[in-house]
Amino acid sequence: MRSIRLLPIVIFAALALLVFKGIGLVTNGGYGSVNQAMSFGIPLVTAGLTEDKADVNARVAWSGVGLNLATNEPTPEALREAVRTVLDRPAYRMRASSMADEFSGIDTRAEILRIIGELAHASNEAVAVDAATMPSRRRRVGSR
Numbered sequence: 001m002r003s004i005r006l007l008p009i010v011i012f013a014a015l016a017l018l019v020f021k022g023i024g025l026v027t028n029g030g031y032g033s034v035n036q037a038m039s040f041g042i043p044l045v046t047a048g049l050t051e052d053k054a055d056v057n058a059r060v061a062w063s064g065v066g067l068n069l070a071t072n073e074p075t076p077e078a079l080r081e082a083v084r085t086v087l088d089r090p091a092y093r094m095r096a097s098s099m100a101d102e103f104s105g106i107d108t109r110a111e112i113l114r115i116i117g118e119l120a121h122a123s124n125e126a127v128a129v130d131a132a133t134m135p136s137r138r139r140r141v142g143s144r
Contacts, residue, residue: 024086026079029053029060029068038065041100043092045082047074064095 025037028048034056037044044066046057054070061068067082074082086092 024066024083026083028072029057031056034060038096038099039103041093041097043086043096045069045079045086047071047079063099064091065099066092066096 024043024045025033026045026047027033027037029046030048031052034044034046044060046053046060046066047069048054048057049070049072057068057070060066067086069078069082071078
């Protein structure tokens, strides 16, 4: 009975070691954890279908950075096999590393500021055009 209560702690410790060593991440496929793992070149095993997780997890598999178990409740055997596959096949780590290189080449703040600047400039031009082409609506004195 005592070993059953310790099982979640043992599982957590094993998964934490995978992440802290940069070996791999098992996740439900939340957008944040997947993006963080990819930005550090950590291969993934995902299992989740709620919210946006089905789409995020499909992209994990499509991009080659990990395996998607396509379920909310993977069995221990399925998790074990998926983790072993991701760890044993160098292609997952290589693709995750390549994805991290792509992430590091993006200056997110600069890109956001560039897009906002373009939108503001386009908006100012549209307002200027509207003002120039808008008919005058001045009221004449003495008319209704």
